Amino acid sequence: MDLKLDHHSKDGIEIVDVEGEIDVYTAPRLRELLIELVNSRFYQLVVNMEKVEFLDSTGLGVLVGGLKRVRAHDGSLDLVCTQERILKIFRITGLTKVFGIHDTVDEAIAARRAEK
């Protein structure tokens, strides 16, 4: 399955919905979207990965790059993911300590609000 991307605002936070496979072929599209959002001054992002079927290290690289970009503007990039097969790659690479990973979009928003 290819990669489907969409985004919308919720409670002042931009939610990025990702569906499909994030790999060396499709990751550049996600990177473009994250760059586009940051350039449009969206610095509070939640990437919803509940429908992601595959994620590799190039996808991780794009997410880390997005995090770096929003942090340059005192922003945030949180993830929503409950799939064990996806969470496993975050654990292997130690990135569970870098990203806020939540069970639902609402939980990610609430966590972000609590930190403000």
Place this chain on the structure above:
Amino acid sequence: MSQAITEQDAEMATVELSFTALPAHVRTARLVATAVARRSGVDESLLDEVRLAVGEACSRAVEGHQLYCPAEPVRLALTEAAGRFEVEVTDTCAPAGRWPGGPARAEGDSAAGGRAEGDRARGPSDSGTAGSSVADPRIGAGLGIAVIEGLADDVEIRETADGTSIRMSWPLAEAAR
């Protein structure tokens, strides 16, 4: 005579795949590897690991080929032998170690490492623009090897005359042996 045939059979890859070094083909390589692993008898619970590790190895090879030898194909060999499912991804990014994350770089090949650093420094992540087929290669290259080593039951990364070979294997389920 029969002994010779047996040895030959044992060394013969079950499936060999050679593909142009394009990111789009990495998915095909993952699908083929997963299908052959399943057919060979790798336990269902390990198939996600096979899929991800093969994808990482192929992505790494494709990135290297795109930098150094875009006309050369990447080779994937899938073999079932001695109760294990073995995958070998071979690149031809010679000289060995030139590509980031390769063994020679880890051993301190400063000249090769410098070249790789230079290439990666021109990546899209630094320019802030999009368009390259390789996503944030500075991060992906190192992480890819880390992911492979974290996933595969057994990993061997070695230099060849032409580039690098990553060999990984997983056990076959008892019923398949």
